[in-house]
Amino acid sequence: MSDTPVPRDFFARTPEERAIFMHETWCDNCQQVNLGMIEPFEYELHGIVFIEGRCCRCGEAVLTELTEDDF
Numbered sequence: 212m213s214d215t216p217v218p219r220d221f222f223a224r225t226p227e228e229r230a231i232f233m234h235e236t237w238c239d240n241c242q243q244v245n246l247g248m249i250e251p252f253e254y255e256l257h258g259i260v261f262i263e264g265r266c267c268r269c270g271e272a273v274l275t276e277l278t279e280d281d282f
């Protein structure tokens with residue numbers, strides 16, 4: 212498998228999905244859920260889809276790993 216992330220089009224999702232993914236976050240830096248993210252970027256790596264962005268509160272990177280249920 213490739214170690215290169217494959218970009219996916221986050222903005223191809225429905226507005227409802229985007230709103231959920233941008234709200235339901237975990238920030239390692241703040242140690243808190245659902246602070247929200249800005250600048251979302253979706254990609255696939257090793258068969259797993261990730262949405263990466265920045266924490267709305269502290270600006271640190273936040274990463275959401277999508278399970279199969281979220282597809």
Ligand SMILES: [Zn+2]
Pocket residue numbers: 238239240241242246266267268269270271
């Ligand atoms: Zn944070």
